[in-house]
Amino acid sequence: xxxxxxxxxxxxxxxxxxxxxxxxxxxxxxDSAHSxxxxxxxxxxxxxLSEAGCDEVEVCETSGYPxxxxxxxxxxxxxxxxxxGHYDVQPPDPLELWDTPPFEPVIKExxxxxxxxxxxxxxxxxxxxMYMHVKALEYMVRNNDLPCNVKFMIEGEEEVGSxxxxxxVKENREKLKNDIxxxxxxxxxxxxxxxxxxxLRGLSYVEVAVTGPNRDLHSGLYGGAVANPINILAxxxxxxxxxxxxxxxxxxxxxxxxLSEEERQAMAEAPxxxxxxxxxxxISAVYGEKGYTTNERNSIRPTLDVxxxxxxYTGEGAKTVIPSKAYAKISMRLVPDQxxxxxxxxxxxxxxxxxxxxxxxxxTPHHGxxxxxxxxxxxxxxxxxEAYETTFGKTPIPQRSGGSIPIVSLFEQELDSKTILMGxxxxxDAIHSPNEHYGIRNYLKGIETIPYFYSAxxxxxxxx
Amino acid sequence: xxxxxxxxxxxxxxxxxxxxxxxxxxxxxxDSAHSxxxxxxxxxxxxxLSEAGCDEVEVCETSGYPxxxxxxxxxxxxxxxxxxGHYDVQPPDPLELWDTPPFEPVIKExxxxxxxxxxxxxxxxxxxxMYMHVKALEYMVRNNDLPCNVKFMIEGEEEVGSxxxxxxVKENREKLKNDIxxxxxxxxxxxxxxxxxxxLRGLSYVEVAVTGPNRDLHSGLYGGAVANPINILAxxxxxxxxxxxxxxxxxxxxxxxxLSEEERQAMAEAPxxxxxxxxxxxISAVYGEKGYTTNERNSIRPTLDVxxxxxxYTGEGAKTVIPSKAYAKISMRLVPDQxxxxxxxxxxxxxxxxxxxxxxxxxTPHHGxxxxxxxxxxxxxxxxxEAYETTFGKTPIPQRSGGSIPIVSLFEQELDSKTILMGxxxxxDAIHSPNEHYGIRNYLKGIETIPYFYSAxxxxxxxx
Numbered sequence: 001x002x003x004x005x006x007x008x009x010x011x012x013x014x015x016x017x018x019x020x021x022x023x024x025x026x027x028x029x030x031d032s033a034h035s036x037x038x039x040x041x042x043x044x045x046x047x048x049l050s051e052a053g054c055d056e057v058e059v060c061e062t063s064g065y066p067x068x069x070x071x072x073x074x075x076x077x078x079x080x081x082x083x084x085g086h087y088d089v090q091p092p093d094p095l096e097l098w099d100t101p102p103f104e105p106v107i108k109e110x111x112x113x114x115x116x117x118x119x120x121x122x123x124x125x126x127x128x129x130m131y132m133h134v135k136a137l138e139y140m141v142r143n144n145d146l147p148c149n150v151k152f153m154i155e156g157e158e159e160v161g162s163x164x165x166x167x168x169v170k171e172n173r174e175k176l177k178n179d180i181x182x183x184x185x186x187x188x189x190x191x192x193x194x195x196x197x198x199x200l201r202g203l204s205y206v207e208v209a210v211t212g213p214n215r216d217l218h219s220g221l222y223g224g225a226v227a228n229p230i231n232i233l234a235x236x237x238x239x240x241x242x243x244x245x246x247x248x249x250x251x252x253x254x255x256x257x258x259l260s261e262e263e264r265q266a267m268a269e270a271p272x273x274x275x276x277x278x279x280x281x282x283i284s285a286v287y288g289e290k291g292y293t294t295n296e297r298n299s300i301r302p303t304l305d306v307x308x309x310x311x312x313y314t315g316e317g318a319k320t321v322i323p324s325k326a327y328a329k330i331s332m333r334l335v336p337d338q339x340x341x342x343x344x345x346x347x348x349x350x351x352x353x354x355x356x357x358x359x360x361x362x363x364t365p366h367h368g369x370x371x372x373x374x375x376x377x378x379x380x381x382x383x384x385x386e387a388y389e390t391t392f393g394k395t396p397i398p399q400r401s402g403g404s405i406p407i408v409s410l411f412e413q414e415l416d417s418k419t420i421l422m423g424x425x426x427x428x429d430a431i432h433s434p435n436e437h438y439g440i441r442n443y444l445k446g447i448e449t450i451p452y453f454y455s456a457x458x459x460x461x462x463x464x
Numbered sequence: 465x466x467x468x469x470x471x472x473x474x475x476x477x478x479x480x481x482x483x484x485x486x487x488x489x490x491x492x493x494x495d496s497a498h499s500x501x502x503x504x505x506x507x508x509x510x511x512x513l514s515e516a517g518c519d520e521v522e523v524c525e526t527s528g529y530p531x532x533x534x535x536x537x538x539x540x541x542x543x544x545x546x547x548x549g550h551y552d553v554q555p556p557d558p559l560e561l562w563d564t565p566p567f568e569p570v571i572k573e574x575x576x577x578x579x580x581x582x583x584x585x586x587x588x589x590x591x592x593x594m595y596m597h598v599k600a601l602e603y604m605v606r607n608n609d610l611p612c613n614v615k616f617m618i619e620g621e622e623e624v625g626s627x628x629x630x631x632x633v634k635e636n637r638e639k640l641k642n643d644i645x646x647x648x649x650x651x652x653x654x655x656x657x658x659x660x661x662x663x664l665r666g667l668s669y670v671e672v673a674v675t676g677p678n679r680d681l682h683s684g685l686y687g688g689a690v691a692n693p694i695n696i697l698a699x700x701x702x703x704x705x706x707x708x709x710x711x712x713x714x715x716x717x718x719x720x721x722x723l724s725e726e727e728r729q730a731m732a733e734a735p736x737x738x739x740x741x742x743x744x745x746x747i748s749a750v751y752g753e754k755g756y757t758t759n760e761r762n763s764i765r766p767t768l769d770v771x772x773x774x775x776x777y778t779g780e781g782a783k784t785v786i787p788s789k790a791y792a793k794i795s796m797r798l799v800p801d802q803x804x805x806x807x808x809x810x811x812x813x814x815x816x817x818x819x820x821x822x823x824x825x826x827x828t829p830h831h832g833x834x835x836x837x838x839x840x841x842x843x844x845x846x847x848x849x850e851a852y853e854t855t856f857g858k859t860p861i862p863q864r865s866g867g868s869i870p871i872v873s874l875f876e877q878e879l880d881s882k883t884i885l886m887g888x889x890x891x892x893d894a895i896h897s898p899n900e901h902y903g904i905r906n907y908l909k910g911i912e913t914i915p916y917f918y919s920a921x922x923x924x925x926x927x928x
Contacts, residue, residue: 030781091783097679160781187685201684205782214746215561218896220665220867221651223797224767225758227751230792231701231770238702241695282678285821287691294689303688306695307785308776313793317494317624318669318830319555320795320868321771321896328694329777331784333687357749366782403684404784432682432785 001455004139004448012444016118018048019131019443023105023120029065029088029160038156041087042066045154052134053141054152062164065156072141073149079461080149081454082178084407085130085185086158089122090432097434112191112428113439124438125431129184129424130154132446140451147458151178161205161367162407169414179461180380181411182453184446186401186423189270191439194388196381197421199299199400200408202334202371204344208351210326211360217322227358229326230311236354237328240304244290247304249350255337259300267295270397280428298402303333333402340368369406372419379460380420387452391445422453465919468603468912476908480582482512483595483907487569487584493529493552493624502620505551506530509618516598517605518616526628529620536605537613543925544613545918546642548871549594549649550622553586554896561898576655576892577903588902589895593648593888594618596907600914609915611922615642625669625831626871633878643925644844645875646917648910650865650887653734655903658852660845661885663763663864664872666798666835668808672815674700674790675824681786691822693790694775700818701792704768708754711768713814719801723764731759734861744892762866767797797866804832833870836883843924844884851916855909886917
């Protein structure tokens with residue numbers, strides 16, 4: 001195939017402007033106030049797919065937000081790549097911590113992005129990374145460089161657990177039939193250290209409510225005499241980790257595999273500076289499960305974090321109240337073989353069991369997903385590795401990610417195909433945080449690398 | 465003196481309507497959005513004092529909200545009663561739990577208030593109880609039944625810790641000179657069981673902030689590898705009580721007196737049904753410090769309660785974030801001889817000391833006050849007891865309250881006089897809670913009882 005870089009340089013401005021326009025739409029799937037914006041984003045993605053060269057594009061209705069499907073079939077006997085991505089984004093709050101409005105994209109240079117980065121919610125996760133595939137298709141179609149069939153499935157509910165995707169995939173197995181699934185929704189180790197994510201953690205996300213007295217009480221008249229839901233919730237949350245930061249839920253670790261010393265050695269070879277990590281986060285020390293390194297703690301070990309907590313008086317000034325209720329959102333990251341349904345059940349049973357008399361506890365599961373692993377000898381992995389080598393001049397490092405993309409295991413189960421996670425984001429891109437951004441170089445490198453994957457995969461597949 | 469009840473019956477409707485008009489003004493001192501309402505309430509109180517017969521009324525500016533002063537001096541040689549009260553109210557939230565809007569007073573009958581109760585924020589705490597004294601003055605002046613001098617000091621910052629009152633009292637010792645201070649800002653045991661509050665708990669109210677990473681992080685990529693401020697805050701709060709619910713702050717109990725068996729016996733004689741208490745709050749069990757009864761826990765023992773907690777994502781749906789910060793508002797109720805400044809210092813030192821590496825902790829003291837006790841052989845107490853006997857036909861029960869009126873100990877220190885706490889509210893009046901209300905009968909009984917206190921106190925004082 002030809003080198004796409006000239007074409008990319010010629011159309012660079014347009015590629016950036018098209019992404020910027022997409023980023024201007026606040027497609028926050030978690031907030032129903034933005035439902036029209038989410039729908040408008042689906043329409044915009046559909047239009048972009050047609051423009052890029054898909055012969056057939058549909059905005060498929062679901063019980064939630066639509067799934068955008070597009071395809072370009074050039075030969076029944078050729079391999080098919082299915083691209084998955086999502087057009088919805090995380091809520092932008094806390095808004096006051098953004099240097100510029102989350103939905104008014106601006107390009108700024110940063111230490112890690114001397115060529116500039118686009119700052120906006122969704123810039124990296126996942127509009128920017130998803131759109132690389134649309135532009136890569138445009139390149140391949142317009143330059144007669146598309147070696148195989150391609151299908152797109154871009155959803156709008158990834159940030160809320162993809163509730164509609166399961167049904168869609170189950171009902172469209174034929175339509176979605178493919179030889180490999182390609183996703184760019186992860187990161188790389190560093191701008192000059194390409195990596196391919198070979199493992200993902202599973203997830204169980206729950207919300208808990210602790211109810212004490214049937215109404216808010218005066219803390220003077222009742223303080224010390226009734227169970228205070230906030231104190232109780234704090235006590236219950238604290239008890240979920242022991243002094244070594246192991247999770248105390250009975251059965252939680254039963255299916256967790258310990259990695260071999262060799263595997264841990266291999267992981268330890270990835271370039272990592274604890275000092276830089278702490279400096280970057282402005283923390284004096286890391287914190288986590290005893291006996292594991294930082295990179296192990298955030299990838300091969302299961303974890304439990306409170307993502308949100310609220311109760312009582314949180315306004316200006318002071319109010320001497322014992323609230324009736326206190327709440328928390330709690331998520332657990334899981335590793336291969338931990339079944340998220342089972343873990344959610346274990347959590348629920350345990351959390352209710354540790355509630356003292358005098359309070360009522362409710363646990364509401366939000367969503368979850370299974371962990372996933374890609375073998376590095378799979379041709380999909382080898383094709384991706386070759387593509388990175390061509391554009392970065394370096395063999396990418398296989399990497400286990402701490403993140404979760406629950407649908408990846410769903411795809412394997414329902415579509416019987418493996419997923420290749422070609423991520424171009426950096427940890428410092430602040431996805432899910434204020435001032436999320438995505439490097440222009442990463443964006444363009446992605447567009448350049450993807451066509452090489454198509455050609456390598458097609459070649460390998462045909463010579464299988 | 466004459467029996468005030470005829471006059472009260474004749475003017476009942478007006479007495480109620482005047483209070484209702486006062487309750488319509490949302491004088492929430494904790495919320496700066498209501499500052500004009502607070503100031504308007506001060507003006508309304510000033511007007512009511514003049515109307516009731518004060519010869520001199522001032523709205524005294526302070527660095528915060530004004531203090532309304534009024535006086536009726538009828539003889540240099542006569543004793544002087546100083547009435548203290550407050551015209552500000554607690555914030556009304558959570559608004560959704562109110563059956564009717566908090567600042568649109570309505571009269572409804574309840575099981576405990578068959579003659580009706582006024583439902584509104586401040587109905588009992590403290591506009592209703594404060595206004596009884598204004599109407600009692602009106603009765604005494606218009607019926608030539610005022611036996612002594614009277615002064616009023618009604619502030620607008622009680623619910624935020626009376627920041628301006630200290631200075632005002634220190635600067636106006638002469639003006640505020642008195643023989644006894646009378647306050648109605650507490651409760652009675654039951655509608656037919658009058659009681660006089662002889663003890664108040666002190667208070668230390670602080671706000672804490674725990675900061676982890678310098679920005680919100682993705683819980684997948686960082687989960688388990690950095691200290692999560694919410695988990696840490698929960699752990700720190702949980703550690704403030706041991707398995708017996710004793711507070712673990714070093715030195716916290718050093719100055720706490722254990723009551724004698726006799727004193728505890730006497731307390732235990734107050735009518736109390738644990739079953740009714742639990743039923744009223746809809747809780748299956750009470751909860752608190754081991755070795756003490758419910759009535760001891762909420763009156764003679766110091767306590768620590770979280771009044772509010774917040775951090776991370778608390779909106780609709782799910783967000784997989786590790787927040788940068790988590791916060792809590794924490795208050796401690798104190799008993800006689802625990803100095804609130806010292807306790808605040810002990811809390812701060814301890815709370816910072818238990819923070820693990822990897823987080824930063826800030827503790828900001830909000831406000832506080834000392835505990836207080838009135839001896840039951842004091843003539844103020846004896847006069848109040850006689851007044852209740854006259855109007856209720858029963859000797860009132862001396863009662864230690866769990867609440868705090870920090871300024872009571874300030875008065876003793878600065879004005880060198882004792883305070884009598886003649887409360888007419890019921891625990892069930894839901895002060896500081898949604899649907900706060902005040903019984904019409906309690907309101908009128910208060911207006912009837914107060915003049916008897918004036919005559920009894922004057923007689924006893926002159927025969928001292």
